[in-house]
Amino acid sequence: MLPLSLLHTAAGHPLLVELKNGETFNGHLVNCDNWMNLTLREVIQTSPDGDRFWRLPECYIRGNTIKYLNVPEEIVDMVKEEEIKARQARRGRENGYNNRGRGQNRGRGGQNYRGGGGQRGGGPASGNRA
């Protein structure tokens, strides 16, 4: 599953963010977007030296300042369930379009929808069936 989709799945879970300057932010992920901008709540901010700490009720981190994120192990199991659900939803949607009658669907066809869900984040580099 793509990195950014894994991040979306991790919403509501605690994680650790390290910035390029070495500061670390431990908190619960509220939301994220395609630029990796994050909002966290109940955050503990640590200085790069590890000697100063702040507690922030909520914070916003701009994506381009992030070095890496550390997410809990449970996310991987959640990801698998999400993929199963997404696949079922896609199959349900395709069956619905097929039943509408060939004449109306001539322009759209099945091929436009088949790859639509899977290619959200990565075009050429989508060689990941993780």
Place this chain on the structure above:
Amino acid sequence: MVVLRDGRKLIGTLRSFDQFANLVLQDTIERIYVGNCYGDIPRGIFLIRGENVVLLGEIDLDKEERTNLREIPVEEVLVAQREEMEAKQRLEKIR
């Protein structure tokens, strides 16, 4: 193994990537090398932002077995690393 711009070496299973080379590593360990010793710190799941990656490569498990490096406990390697940094800083100051 992935090497980051800050010099960290992370070893894990590459689960996914995207067009920015953002990576997802599973069962990651951070390996610190000092001299001909190393120490491992288990880290779990990492989502690495692509621009921070210098390089990555597949580990040859056969070569891993034949390495001359010793594994030492984490506490020792961290102490050794700090000593190495302090020595480097002293050299820099002299320059």
